[in-house]
Amino acid sequence: MQDYxxxxxxxxxxxxxxxxxxxxxxxxxxxxxADEGTDRMKQISRFVRTGASAFLKRQYxxxxxxxxxxxxxxxxxxxxxxxxxxxxxxxxxxxFFSGLSGYIGMSIATRANDRTAxxxxxxxxxxxxxxxxxxxxxGFTVVGxxxxxxxxxxxxxxxxxxxxxxxxxxxxxxxxxGASSMALFARVGxxxxxxxxxxxxxxxxxxxxxxxxxxxxxxAVIADNVGDNVGDVAGMGADLYESYVGSMVSTCALGAIAxxxxxxxxxxxxxxxxxxxxxxxFSVVGSFFVQTKEGASQKNLLAALRRGTNxxxxxxxxxxxxxxxxxxxxxxxxxxxxxxxGLAAGVLIGLCTEYFTSDTYTxxxxxxxxxxxxxxxxxxxxxxxxxxxxGLPILIVGAAILIAYYCSGLCPVDATPSGIGxxxxxxxxxxxxxxxxxxxxxxxxxxxxxxxxxxxxxxxLPPEVRExxxxxxxxxxxxxxxxxGFAIGSAGMTALALIANFRxxxxxxxxxxxxxxxNLLDPKVLVGLFIGACLPFIFSALTMGAVNRxxxxxxxxxxxxxxxxxxxxxxxxxxxxxxxxxLCSKASLKEMILPAxxxxxxxxxTGLVLGGLGVVGMLCGATVAGFIMAIFMANSGGAWDNAKKxxxxxxFGGKGSDNxxxxxxxxxxxxxxxDTSGPSINILIKLVSMVSIVFAGLIASVNxxx
Numbered sequence: 001m002q003d004y005x006x007x008x009x010x011x012x013x014x015x016x017x018x019x020x021x022x023x024x025x026x027x028x029x030x031x032x033x034a035d036e037g038t039d040r041m042k043q044i045s046r047f048v049r050t051g052a053s054a055f056l057k058r059q060y061x062x063x064x065x066x067x068x069x070x071x072x073x074x075x076x077x078x079x080x081x082x083x084x085x086x087x088x089x090x091x092x093x094x095x096f097f098s099g100l101s102g103y104i105g106m107s108i109a110t111r112a113n114d115r116t117a118x119x120x121x122x123x124x125x126x127x128x129x130x131x132x133x134x135x136x137x138x139g140f141t142v143v144g145x146x147x148x149x150x151x152x153x154x155x156x157x158x159x160x161x162x163x164x165x166x167x168x169x170x171x172x173x174x175x176x177x178g179a180s181s182m183a184l185f186a187r188v189g190x191x192x193x194x195x196x197x198x199x200x201x202x203x204x205x206x207x208x209x210x211x212x213x214x215x216x217x218x219x220a221v222i223a224d225n226v227g228d229n230v231g232d233v234a235g236m237g238a239d240l241y242e243s244y245v246g247s248m249v250s251t252c253a254l255g256a257i258a259x260x261x262x263x264x265x266x267x268x269x270x271x272x273x274x275x276x277x278x279x280x281x282f283s284v285v286g287s288f289f290v291q292t293k294e295g296a297s298q299k300n301l302l303a304a305l306r307r308g309t310n311x312x313x314x315x316x317x318x319x320x321x322x323x324x325x326x327x328x329x330x331x332x333x334x335x336x337x338x339x340x341x342g343l344a345a346g347v348l349i350g351l352c353t354e355y356f357t358s359d360t361y362t363x364x365x366x367x368x369x370x371x372x373x374x375x376x377x378x379x380x381x382x383x384x385x386x387x388x389x390x391g392l393p394i395l396i397v398g399a400a401i402l403i404a405y406y407c408s409g410l411c412p413v414d415a416t417p418s419g420i421g422x423x424x425x426x427x428x429x430x431x432x433x434x435x436x437x438x439x440x441x442x443x444x445x446x447x448x449x450x451x452x453x454x455x456x457x458x459x460x461l462p463p464e465v466r467e468x469x470x471x472x473x474x475x476x477x478x479x480x481x482x483x484x485g486f487a488i489g490s491a492g493m494t495a496l497a498l499i500a501n502f503r504x505x506x507x508x509x510x511x512x513x514x515x516x517x518x519n520l521l522d523p524k525v526l527v528g529l530f531i532g533a534c535l536p537f538i539f540s541a542l543t544m545g546a547v548n549r550x551x552x553x554x555x556x557x558x559x560x561x562x563x564x565x566x567x568x569x570x571x572x573x574x575x576x577x578x579x580x581x582x583l584c585s586k587a588s589l590k591e592m593i594l595p596a597x598x599x600x601x602x603x604x605x606t607g608l609v610l611g612g613l614g615v616v617g618m619l620c621g622a623t624v625a626g627f628i629m630a631i632f633m634a635n636s637g638g639a640w641d642n643a644k645k646x647x648x649x650x651x652f653g654g655k656g657s658d659n660x661x662x663x664x665x666x667x668x669x670x671x672x673x674x675d676t677s678g679p680s681i682n683i684l685i686k687l688v689s690m691v692s693i694v695f696a697g698l699i700a701s702v703n704x705x706x
Contacts, residue, residue: 016277020144037118082697094178105138113451135445190235191676194227200554283437286312342428357638386636426497446476498689532621546591607699637674
């Protein structure tokens with residue numbers, strides 16, 4: 001029975017993908033069956049939905065040109081026998097499913113915002129259930145499409161083309177490059193859009209004009225809500241699709257290599273895919289635990305979400321032991337310890353992120369307190385908090401890597417200690433993301449709650465409705481930061497596995513006798529390290545600059561409308577919302593090209609100049625610097641945002657005070673930190689590795705420095 005199941009492994013993962021997609025469909029139906037509210041609420045929601053759909057269609061048309069060019073390049077390399085023929089097609093499907101997952105999630109999110117606001121009129125729990133159901137569509141669509149992509153390629157290469165296990169897993173890695181490319185465009189483009197609109201709306205509306213957040217008089221308010229969906233939903237969906245798929249395919253590829261001579265190759269590939277299937281089932285069950293009572297505090301709301309995620313994580317941890325014993329036997333307990341190390345690291349990173357970004361804890365409250373002495377001290381406090389927040393995650397991931405590496409090395413198998421150790425590290429990343437369905441659901445519901453608050457404000461709903469949506473939105477900031485922590489942590493571990501995969505690829509194309517031993521004193525490796533360490537800073541500078549330029553155009557437009565449209569400030573005339581949406585769309589589509597191209601070109605150019613070992617150094621430098629930079633930026637931005645909300649809740653002068661204005665400026669600086677540059681870096685550090693793997697043949701054959 002076991003042999004039959006393992007031989008037809010793709011049917012198991014395919015079945016799990018269908019479970020996830022069916023659950024996403026059922027949640028979508030649940031959202032769409034909810035009441036949309038008044039005609040004014042429907043109108044505002046339609047404005048947001050139309051703007052988001054129009055932007056994504058324009059973005060995908062732009063990205064299609066890039067994919068067409070890359071497809072031709074990869075076909076040329078396949079013709080030159082530097083790649084197998086199916087790599088170009090795997091690249092396309094990876095990008096297609098990544099973009100599709102974001103589009104589906106965004107489509108439901110833009111239909112859930114008015115429904116959440118309407119449900120919040122009844123109770124806090126009703127609003128939570130609608131918003132969480134919308135987030136569940138995003139979460140389970142990502143895992144469902146990810147498993148579907150893997151299953152279809154596995155079945156095609158095995159059943160139709162009868163490829164070896166090593167070739168199958170190698171192909172699975174290459175479609176990760178397509179997913180990473182799409183994710184980077186989606187994250188950067190959506191991030192520029194949302195933060196340009198957010199910065200423009202806040203600086204002119206709140207700080208200069210002194211009007212409330214989401215006030216319908218603000219011309220950028222609709223663009224801000226559109227941005228939440230194209231950046232924090234569609235972009236995030238493509239991002240975490242890439243993380244989920246990347247961790248699995250890198251583990252499968254390493255397992256096939258590490259266990260090549262032991263006859264356990266199929267089982268090593270089966271383990272991560274079966275863990276993902278189990279994670280889907282327990283994530284579905286865990287989602288039913290998410291509910292709360294009216295009048296719940298921030299801690300009560302957080303506990304409601306934790307019930308679901310904790311159940312899924314614990315159940316997956318227990319069942320993973322069953323999988324390891326069933327596949328390998330009790331003597332391979334080291335693999336189970338590696339999985340537990342990843343799960344524990346994910347939970348601990350989430351708790352660290354929560355501590356440094358939630359307004360229920362001291363660090364964020366201290367940032368709010370520093371507003372009493374001005375904007376400068378608040379910004380300094382936020383930067384310091386973000387820097388300090390990198391320490392614990394580094395230690396946690398470092399401990400998880402050591403535990404996974406050495407525990408996996410204890411397994412009684414005919415494999416090199418380094419080979420099975422790296423497999424264990426990659427397995428830890430799979431453990432961290434195995435319950436992504438519900439983890440992403442708790443993340444994706446935040447933008448829905450944020451939009452619901454905007455609709456409540458613009459539609460003139462009772463104040464208690466806005467209080468409920470603000471409570472959900474504040475929690476969403478914390479869960480979003482936690483989700484980013486999971487993605488960044490898994491990115492660090494997955495990147496290590498991908499670096500190992502790249503080196504194995506180099507060995508295939510390298511002439512016999514050429515030394516590929518990694519020596520840190522080798523000048524090529526050292527130069528590569530410096531280039532890699534610099535890459536996240538250059539990338540962040542480009543994305544931050546893009547947000548700045550786009551935001552400037554929005555600020556000028558909002559000021560113009562306030563000045564030139566008679567009666568706008570008095571509420572007697574309508575703002576030109578479409579103009580701000582169009583400005584953000586044009587700016588983000590133009591500005592997203594250069595950062596994405598830098599990420600793709602950097603490993604190729606480095607490889608052509610410094611050779612394969614120079615690329616290994618670059619990948620190591622980018623992984624370490626990028627991991628730290630991403631945590632710093634995500635946590636600083638989240639802390640500034642919640643410090644503002646802490647003041648708005650009535651502390652340190654409340655809304656409209658000078659302290660509040662200082663916090664708004666801090667939040668404005670933190671916006672591109674946490675929603676554009678920070679989350680894009682974790683895609684960057686995996687994309688450069690996957691590009692290196694795909695172009696390994698070219699890098700091995702061309703080395704300008706000899």
